[in-house]
Amino acid sequence: MPDGPSGNLSEASAILRDVFGFDAFRPGQGEIVEAVARGDNVLAIMPTGGGKSLCFQLPALLRPGVTLVISPLIALMRDQVRGLREAGVAAGALTSGNTEEETDAVWTQLAEGTLKLLYLAPERLANTGTQRMLARAGVSFIAVDEAHCVSQWGHDFRPDYLRIGELRRALDVPLAAFTATADSETQVEIVQRLFEGEQPSTFLHGFDRPNIHLAFAAKDGPRAQILNFAAARKGQSGIVYCGTRAKTEGLATALGQAGHAACHYHGGMEAEDRRHVETRFQQEDGLIVVATVAFGMGVDKPDIRWVAHADLPKSIESYYQEIGRAGRDGAPAETLTLFGPDDIRLRRSQIDEGLAPPERQAADHGRLNALLGLAEAQKCRRETLLGYFGETEITCGNCDLCESPPEVFDGTEAVRKALSAALRTGESFGAGHLIDVLTGNATDKVKQRGHDALPTFGVGRDLGKAAWQGVFRQMMGFDLLRPDAARHGALVMTETARPLLRGETTITLRRDSLNRAASDRRPAIKAMVSDEDAPLLSALKAKRRALAEAASLPAYMIFPDRTLIEMVEERPASLDAMARINGVGAKKLEKYGSEFLSVLNGATEEMHPTRRKLAGRDAGALYDQLLAAQADLARGPDGHDKPLSCSAGMLAKVAQMHKPNPESLERLLGERRAERFGPAFLDVLHGAG
Known part of the structure; x- marks a missing residue:
């Protein structure tokens, strides 16, 4: 790798292709890689699954010394x-989860100066010896993953992140901070705490994940809704998020009984049991994990095909982060979020009863309102979601509302009746009692309190009970009524509702939210490949699974789904063609290329190891032409001379020569070989130019 303090984009592109196996950067990656490689202080805000890791991993190979990566989860x-090691990169981590051998190997590489990336948990910075060790190790750059953890008001605050700014000062090296969930308030905190208020080069590359389908549904038999959603995606890896530990266990059992491979995960489990689930999820195809939000930040599995929420998330940021775990490979992914009045009450009370x-x-109420606005949206969900993050230029067509626009109606009269019922009963009751009053249902509770004598009694008979629940x-979603924890969850009118009550404004409601059958529709599954190609994709996955089990690796570390899909679509017939598949770098081509070619074509291509290193590159084609030219001249131009040839290594060097001429060729080949092969070799090389 280059030893200079920075690398130009052509060097970066070569590493991108040869090490990571990609022909081009994703949008926005190239300029961030350049800035990091140059040694700028950088703040990069990129969508979850947008390729943040590459933006510090690749520059580490362009820079001298060690790049320190601070990351929150072991x-x-x-x-x-x-x-990284699978891709041939010298990387190591010092964590409490290391074996003694792993730790010794990292120290050896640091001492020898061969380590390029060192991963460290922020908690380790509390150790007084860590800073001295990092100074001696030759750290030339710090990368901070999940940088929003520095925000003391954030939902993932980690106190030890506050030590990073001090470490940057002590080592006097540049720093790059990466995050996917930083609103303007959090961005200010990151700049203050990590960069001491000095503005870094900032890259904001949007929050859209266009491959993720967005969908919400009102709760109506939520267990059956989740089971239906999973049934339409049988065999695909998914996560179901639940609001309680007990629900994770019950739903995982129900999924298992329905024939799915499923397990549960929550913070109350033993550490060993949690690790077992994490390992299973990484290594098994098609496993469903039913979890609380304790499962998530450490999930880097690129081929999660769906995420479902059995309960409403706590904020719009949490929702964005959690659905962002799906489809990190860029292939289609789907989401479903269920919500109901109980969710809203719970989330409101959690905020009101907190210590903030x-x-x-x-x-926090504002963030919850933004999520509820998304849940009750009447037009494109992507437009609503990204609008919260300040984005206005939005193309969708990949959400439930774009596919099936909802029917809406003027709900002003119904809302005024509901507000009147709440006020006339002293804002002391929940929705159930208010619906009884509105529909004229003279229950004992209604009669005991004299509410059957109110002017609002029975004024809402035009709507049924289910419609009034909608x-x-x-109304709770639009923050017109808010459950009051001090009144045992009774619904209280907010200031937002006053203009409606006074007749100064109107409101539109969704009619499909009042129709219980609407939530029974089973979302259509999006096939990853055509029906005729499905058996081949299954065969490639079986080969991947066998190789992963043999190497004790997660399956996606052999190749992610997106790479297998491209193999099916492109049908590479040679190692050269295989090398051009995205995700197939030089090291992986050498280790696995022939194995997957045999599945695709039923035969394995034999190729000299030296030639294999040039597979997929222009030099590979030149090598083949040079080999053919050499064969023609092996016994001289007339076929009567003593046999002469160049070694494979020599031919590879010739194929990669920069500005070849007779003199440089003679220096490389020697006088005898240059005399016999030189003119023909130069014809090949110049013909390629």
């Missing part, structure tokens, strides 16, 4: 280290 660090100061509680849920 599982994620170990995963990235294994993936009033201004923070108001901000109205109240939407």
